[in-house]
Amino acid sequence: MLELYGTQITSRLLLGTARYPSPAVLAAAVKRSQTGIATVSLRRETAGGRNGGTFFEMIRELGVRVLPNTAGCHGVSEAVLTAKMAREVFRTNWIKLEVIGNHDTLQPDVFALVEAARILTDDGFEVFPYTTDDLIVAERLLEAGCKVLMPWCAPIGTAAGPLNLSALRSMRAHFPEVPLVVDAGIGRPSHAATVMELGFDAVLLNTAVAGAGDPVAMAEAFAKAIDAGRQAYGAGMLEPRDMAVPSTPVIGKPVFA
């Protein structure tokens, strides 16, 4: 079973809660996905906080563990303060740490990310860093105290799927004991299955489910793909080869003149 910061997790699908057509569809998608972890965020609200409170009460009723994020933060101090405010509201030490470095690509600012991760870890947070597939950055994040890494496989919301399989393979091989969660860039169940077949421990999704024609059905499709990919990784897959190999045994084959 997957263990994240000492918590055992049954489902290897982590689901975002944004961009669904309605709260009812969100709730149904969370249930159908069987996820145990849903990501949430914090924002300014002028309506006396009632909308946010209503939303969070609904998430609590779903019985999932929440993983608050620092989405949209562009610097160390902004991300650290947002994380502290998230801990105050959501009452968890877990934080999905995002420090965005570029508006167009939503690429993480990995230098600020490492610094913020160190500050937050020292303050008792359990940091889930949204990072790239760069191995040295990953090393620095582990040195900063992170016990989980969440590399992108493509920029957020692009649905492009894994763009650099070689880098993802290297990351898995380089950190065999670290829980690795692919966060961002997944568009289709086959993308999720692919990274799970590489040995990644889990997948974090949002737009691919929320933006689907039928988000509830897509949540289930992803859950199945992630399970299939994980099972295939454990079962040991064949490596591709260049020449054909007959699947039917040739011994005993009759020879007709």
Add this chain to the structure above:
Amino acid sequence: MRLIINGEAQIVEATTLSQLLTALEYEGEWLATAVNGELVHSEERGDHILTDDDRIEILTPMQGG
């Protein structure tokens, strides 16, 4: 007193952070507050005296990815 509340300048009569939340009709426990870039815990809001031009952030849960 003039405060910057969630990025907007407002004139308010509240003198503590708790009074400000009440005046702005924030309800419930699902919110976090910061003043001038520092978190103010919920139990400290009653004692937190506001001063002119303080920058107040009041954040509540929302959907996130």
